Each structure stands twice: as C-alpha cells, then as structure tokens.
Amino acid sequence: MTNSARRAPSGSRPASEPSSSVFERIGSDRGDDISRRTPPETSVKASLETALADARVRLAEDLSIWTRVQDISTRLVHNGDVDTLLADLLHVAIGVTGADAGMLYLVDADLISTRVVAEFGITPPLTRAVEEFGQLGSQLMPVHERIVLQDVHHAEHLGSDSFVTAIDQRGFRAYQSTPLVSRHGVLLGALCTLCRRPRLVGDRDQRILDLLARQAADFIDRKQAHEQLAQSESRMRAILDGVADAIVTIDARGMIQGANPAAGRIFGYRAEELFGQSIGVLMPEEERMQFLRGVESFMRGRPTDVIGARNEVAALRKDGSTMHVELIVSEVVPKQLFTAVMRDVTERKESDARLRQSDRLSALGALAAGLGHDMNNVLLPVRAHLNVLAAGAAQLGHTECTAHINEIGKSVVYLQQLADGLHYLVTDAGHADGGEDGARLAAWWAQSGSLLSRTLPPLSKVKASIPAYLPMVRVSAHALTQAVLNLFVNAGEAIAARGDGTLGDVRIGATVTPDGRAVVLSVRDNGIGMSEAVRARAQDMFFTTKSRGLGTGLGLAMVSRVATECGGSLSIASEPGKGTTMSMVLPVVEDETDTSTRIALTSDDGRAAALLQSSLRAHGFASVTIDEADDADVWVADPRTVSVTDAKAWLAARTDRSLVLLGAPGTDIRNDWRGIPASVIKTDFGIDSLMAGVDRVCSIIHRRNDND
Numbered sequence: 001m002t003n004s005a006r007r008a009p010s011g012s013r014p015a016s017e018p019s020s021s022v023f024e025r026i027g028s029d030r031g032d033d034i035s036r037r038t039p040p041e042t043s044v045k046a047s048l049e050t051a052l053a054d055a056r057v058r059l060a061e062d063l064s065i066w067t068r069v070q071d072i073s074t075r076l077v078h079n080g081d082v083d084t085l086l087a088d089l090l091h092v093a094i095g096v097t098g099a100d101a102g103m104l105y106l107v108d109a110d111l112i113s114t115r116v117v118a119e120f121g122i123t124p125p126l127t128r129a130v131e132e133f134g135q136l137g138s139q140l141m142p143v144h145e146r147i148v149l150q151d152v153h154h155a156e157h158l159g160s161d162s163f164v165t166a167i168d169q170r171g172f173r174a175y176q177s178t179p180l181v182s183r184h185g186v187l188l189g190a191l192c193t194l195c196r197r198p199r200l201v202g203d204r205d206q207r208i209l210d211l212l213a214r215q216a217a218d219f220i221d222r223k224q225a226h227e228q229l230a231q232s233e234s235r236m237r238a239i240l241d242g243v244a245d246a247i248v249t250i251d252a253r254g255m256i257q258g259a260n261p262a263a264g265r266i267f268g269y270r271a272e273e274l275f276g277q278s279i280g281v282l283m284p285e286e287e288r289m290q291f292l293r294g295v296e297s298f299m300r301g302r303p304t305d306v307i308g309a310r311n312e313v314a315a316l317r318k319d320g321s322t323m324h325v326e327l328i329v330s331e332v333v334p335k336q337l338f339t340a341v342m343r344d345v346t347e348r349k350e351s352d353a354r355l356r357q358s359d360r361l362s363a364l365g366a367l368a369a370g371l372g373h374d375m376n377n378v379l380l381p382v383r384a385h386l387n388v389l390a391a392g393a394a395q396l397g398h399t400e401c402t403a404h405i406n407e408i409g410k411s412v413v414y415l416q417q418l419a420d421g422l423h424y425l426v427t428d429a430g431h432a433d434g435g436e437d438g439a440r441l442a443a444w445w446a447q448s449g450s451l452l453s454r455t456l457p458p459l460s461k462v463k464a465s466i467p468a469y470l471p472m473v474r475v476s477a478h479a480l481t482q483a484v485l486n487l488f489v490n491a492g493e494a495i496a497a498r499g500d501g502t503l504g505d506v507r508i509g510a511t512v513t514p515d516g517r518a519v520v521l522s523v524r525d526n527g528i529g530m531s532e533a534v535r536a537r538a539q540d541m542f543f544t545t546k547s548r549g550l551g552t553g554l555g556l557a558m559v560s561r562v563a564t565e566c567g568g569s570l571s572i573a574s575e576p577g578k579g580t581t582m583s584m585v586l587p588v589v590e591d592e593t594d595t596s597t598r599i600a601l602t603s604d605d606g607r608a609a610a611l612l613q614s615s616l617r618a619h620g621f622a623s624v625t626i627d628e629a630d631d632a633d634v635w636v637a638d639p640r641t642v643s644v645t646d647a648k649a650w651l652a653a654r655t656d657r658s659l660v661l662l663g664a665p666g667t668d669i670r671n672d673w674r675g676i677p678a679s680v681i682k683t684d685f686g687i688d689s690l691m692a693g694v695d696r697v698c699s700i701i702h703r704r705n706d707n708d
Contacts (some may be wrong), residue, residue, distance in 0.1 A: 099193035106189035268318035460504025469698035494527020600632035
C-alpha cells in the first residue's frame with residue numbers, strides 16, 4: 001500500500017486476535033512528545049499534569065466504550081435482537097473513530113453475495129452499490145485483512161476500482177474496513193467506517209475496532225449457531241413427528257420429558273398429557289416393575305438387558321387395554337436422559353400366533369379328517385347290518401334281541417355325532433359371519449355337542465338348554481364350534497384347577513334377547529373363577545394365566561373375534577371360587593321373521609297380554625293380535641275369559657290349531673278343560689313364568705310347523 005492507503009502488516013496478528021490490550025499505549029503519543037522535548041524544570045510538572053489529564057480522558061473514553069460493549073453483550077445473553085446489537089456496535093465504532101458514516105456487511109460462505117445488515121449515514125444507492133460490488137468483485141471487499149484508505153483521491157494503486165469511485169461520488173474521502181472473522185477463521189463480513197475528509201485511523205482506534213469486530217463476529221456466530229440449531233431441531237421434529245413409532249424421552253427416574261405425536265396416537269393420550277408422568281403409565285404392573293428395576297441396575301453400573309437391547313413387552317393404553325410393543329431404550333445423556341422407542345407389534349404377533357396355530361391345526365385337521373372319514377366308512381355298514389338285524393328280530397319276535405340292537409344303535413348314533421363334530425372342527429371357519437346361511441343352535445348342538453362334551457374332565461356333567469324354536473343366528477357353524485370348543489376347554493381347565501375333586505358341572509344355554517334381535521349363548525362352569533384383574537384382561541390377545549408354553553392367550557381372543565365378526569359381543573361374569581359364565585351375543589338372521597303363523601291373545605289382564613305380544617314378536621312372530629282368534633293358528637287364552645265350549649268350537653273348526661291356556665283353570669272347571677289345551681302357562685310366579693310360557697308357545701309352534 002502507498003502512504004495514502006494501507007493494509008495491516010502481513011506479520012501482524014489477524015483481526016480476530018488482538019495484538020495488545022485495548023488500553024495499551026494509551027497516551028503513548030503524548031509520552032513520546034514529552035520525551036523528545038527538554039523543557040525547563042518549571043514547565044516539566046505542568047507538562048506531566050497535562051499528559052496525565054489527557055490519559056485520564058482517554059481512559060474514561062475507553063472505559064465508556066468498554067461499558068457500552070459489555071451492555072450490548074449482556075443484551076445478547078438476554079436474547080436481544082442480533083441485528084439491533086450489531087447496529088449498536090456500529091454506532092460505537094463510528095463514535096470512537098470520529099467517522100461520518102459506517103456500515104456492517106455480511107458475506108456468504110462462497111464470498112460472492114454481500115448483505116448490509118447495519119448502516120449509518122449511508123444513502124440507499126451506496127448500500128446497493130456495496131451489495132452489488134460484493135457480487136461483482138472489488139479490491140476493497142471482501143478480504144480477510146484490515147483495509148485503511150486515508151484518501152480516495154490518492155488511491156492510484158487501486159486503479160479504476162468501481163467501489164472506490166462509488167465512495168468518492170458520494171462525498172467520502174477516507175475508508176477503513178475491519179474484517180469479521182469467526183472463531184474458526186471463517187470470514188463473515190466487515191465493519192466499515194467512512195469520513196468526508198482524509199483521515200488515517202490511529203493504532204488505538206484500530207485496536208478498539210478489532211475489539212468491536214470480534215464482538216460482532218461473536219454475535220453473528222451465535223446467531224448462526226442458533227439458526228442452525230433451530231433448523232436442525234425443526235428437521236428433527238419433522239422427522240420425529242412423521243415416525244410411526246412411539247418415541248418417549250425419559251430421565252433417570254423414569255419420568256417422561258417428551259413424546260412424539262405417534263406416542264399419543266398409539267397409547268391414546270395427547271402428547272402433552274404424558275409430560276411429567278412416569279413411563280410406568282404405559283406399562284402393566286409386571287412390566288413396569290421389571291423396567292424400573294432394569295433402569296436402577298443400569299444407574300448402579302450393574303448389567304441389565306433393559307438399556308440398549310431390543311425387548312418385546314406388554315404395553316398399556318390409556319383405556320386400559322393392552323398391546324405388545326418392541327421396546328428399545330437408548331442412553332442420550334449418560335446417566336441422565338434416555339429415549340424409549342416403541343413399535344406396536346401386536347398385529348405381527350397375532351399373525352405369527354395364527355400361523356403357528358394354523359400349522360398345529362393343519363396337522364390336527366389332517367388327523368381328525370382321516371379319523372372322521374374312517375369312522376363314516378365303518379359306521380355306514382354297521383348301521384346297515386343293525387337295520388337288518390332289527391328287522392329280523394322283529395319278525396321272529398325276539399324282543400330281547402331288539403332291545404340290545406336298539407342300544408347298539410344308540411351308540412352308533414353317538415359315534416356318528418362324533419364324526420360330524422370332527423367335520424365341523426377341522427373345517428376352516430373362515431369369516432365368522434354366516435350371514436343368511438347362519439346356524440340353528442339346536443341343530444348345531446345336536447351334531448357338535450357330543451364332541452365338545454368330551455373335552456371336559458371325566459365324570460363332568462353337561463346340561464344343555466337350547467330350544468329348537470330359537471331363530472337362526474348369523475354365526476357360521478364352523479366358527480361357532482371352534483369358539484365353544486375354546487370355552488369348554490377353558491371350563492375343563494378351570495374345573496381341574498380346583499384340585500378338590502369337585503365334579504365338573506357345565507351348562508350351555510341359549511335365550512333370545514328382549515328385543516328379539518339376538519340370541520345369547522352362554523357357557524357356565526363351576527371352576528375356580530377369575531379375579532377382577534384377570535377378568536378385565538381375559539379377552540386381550542396373548543394374555544394367559546397358564547405357565548409359559550402351556551397357553552397361547554389366543555382362546556378367548558378368538559371367541560371374542562367370532563362374536564364381533566358376526567356383529568355380536570362376548571361378556572364374562574366370574575367370581576373367584578364361584579365359577580365363570582361366558583356369554584356370546586349372536587345377532588339373528590334378519591329374514592327369520594315368521595309371517596305365516598297367526599297368534600291370538602285373549603286375557604282380562606291387558607299388561608300380561610301386551611307383554612306376551614311383545615315377547616312373541618321379539619321371537620320372530622310378526623302376526624300376534626289380541627282378541628282376534630277367528631283366523632288364528634295358535635290361541636293363547638285365559639280360562640277365566642274363554643269358555644270351554646268356545647275353545648272346543650275353535651279347535652273343531654280346523655285340525656291344525658293349537659290352544660294354550662294363560663293361567664291354570666280353577667278347581668271347579670279343571671276337569672272340563674282336561675285334554676283340550678296343548679300347554680298351560682303358569683302365571684303365579686310373575687314375569688319369569690310368562691317368559692317360560694313364551695318359550696313353550698314357541699316350541700309348540702315350531703313342532704306344529706315341522707309337522708306341516
């Protein structure tokens with residue numbers, strides 16, 4: 001550089017590292033002047049006092065500058081706006097150097113694009129020129145060294161530099177630029193001052209400008225770091241929000257510090273609801289204690305398979321239902337912060353379990369199918385021979401032989417039922433909803449009951465109450481067989497678990513719901529029963545109270561699936577030591593309504609008649625009228641209202657009619673009614689008697705229709 005423009009000496013320290021203290025060499029120029037002069041002794045004291053006063057002024061100015069810089073730094077710590085703070089630093093620089101204008105510009109990583117972030121005393125055209133010359137190139141910008149241009153009119157060494165021309169055209173004569181360099185040596189921009197008269201920046205002012213430039217670089221560094229951190233956090237948040245797995249952050253105590261949206265969706269919480277709660281709220285009691293013990297062992301430096309390992313555990317939703325998750329816990333901050341990643345694997349485990357069960361059932365099915373086929377092959381000729389023997393014994397009058405043949409025939413019928421049951425058992429159930437081709441429970445039990453009863457412990461009694469008149473239900477016979485098989489197996493195991501020699505007592509029954517839209521099929525046992533906690537989880541997939549390897553936890557889940565697939569449900573009533581009742585609600589086939597059978601009701605008790613009418617309609621009989629017996633097929637009549645003569649006349653009009661008395665006749669007319677009604681509904685036990693009477697009426701109608 002010439003004497004009119006200079007850069008910092010190449011051997012000097014970079015601007016980011018000051019060559020000396022801000023306050024170094026304060027008043028040095030005046031000291032040099034004093035040392036060069038040799039005033040009389042009388043003036044020495046005055047000169048020293050003047051120099052000392054000047055030094056005090058300079059020191060006060062430096063302290064003021066330092067205070068202002070500290071104030072700006074403090075505001076940055078308290079999240080002040082960086083652009084405003086940079087503007088404040090620029091004002092300090094202008095005040096220190098006595099400049100007329102100034103600016104602070106930043107450059108991009110490629111040193112191509114320039115952007116003015118703070119300016120004072122500079123017109124917009126010059127600001128645009130700075131940004132344009134930053135892109136087009138100038139010897140004055142951007143550079144890593146300090147540039148000091150004492151007078152632009154004597155800068156011939158720069159040639160026809162357009163930026164110098166732009167400065168001159170706007171009335172500025174002197175220019176200085178102090179680079180802003182990051183702590184990593186990256187050029188960030190420059191702090192520039194301009195004067196309207198020629199001026200050379202002194203060493204003291206240069207040191208202060210270095211300090212301000214370092215401070216500005218630190219501000220910019222911090223701002224960029226915050227921006228990069230915010231961008232990184234935003235990207236990470238976007239990634240975490242889009243992940244399908246639940247991600248939960250926990251501290252060393254197991255308290256949740258954060259959760260992604262997927263955690264809320266999977267567990268049924270809002271993400272903010274989980275904050276501050278124990279990770280244990282997402283786990284059943286057993287898994288919760290095991291997890292917390294594992295974390296404690298890890299914190300104590302003992303080996304554990306909870307941290308850093310992949311585990312499959314049970315998890316707990318907000319509604320109390322359970323699922324299976326794959327859990328991986330990783331250490332984020334040593335001994336302080338952990339992340340737990342949980343993936344719902346319930347569907348996969350269900351699929352794997354169904355596949356394993358399918359493999360086992362496939363082998364069992366092949367065996368059962370072969371056994372059923374062989375039994376049918378053997379039973380067919382046996383039944384044929386028995387028919388021949390029975391015919392021969394009847395012709396010869398051998399009644400004793402006929403009795404034996406009949407007993408053998410009963411055994412053959414039983415074996416045939418076993419063969420039919422095997423057929424239902426091994427046939428793939430497919431979807432449980434049988435639709436319009438559903439099952440009639442009485443016929444289904446006749447074919448499958450013998451086989452199902454064999455699953456119970458020896459000497460167990462089975463009592464079935466499945467009326468023939470029940471409407472057809474939507475469940476397929478195959479699916480129903482598999483469901484009830486599971487219920488019987490569970491009942492047998494519960495009975496055996498008593499361990500006190502109690503004989504098994506299992507009752508299976510079916511009744512129509514009051515609205516007539518469904519049939520409740522229930523299985524009741526006298527086993528050990530269930531606790532409330534076990535009952536609440538009994539239908540969960542994979543939940544079992546059996547020893548590991550002895551139970552899959554799929555039995556009741558499969559029964560529940562059969563019921564729900566056909567539009568019904570499964571409920572459990574149980575008490576420890578008092579047995580269990582499993583009830584499947586099975587919707588009826590919609591077109592099962594009987595519109596051909598006409599039923600008439602006659603009674604002085606209007607409430608009883610209305611109740612009977614509602615119940616019979618609920619059982620599928622559409623034509624149920626009161627006091628309109630002339631065209632009825634079945635007449636339910638109160639003997640206190642209808643005379644014996646009228647009843648006989650009504651029956652005589654058609655041979656296919658049936659009469660049912662609503663209440664027993666009085667003792668004075670009981671003999672007159674003997675042999676006339678098909679049945680009598682007792683009314684002395686209230687609504688239970690009426691409902692039992694409805695069942696009898698339905699049985700009479702179904703027998704009548706079957707005979708037709």
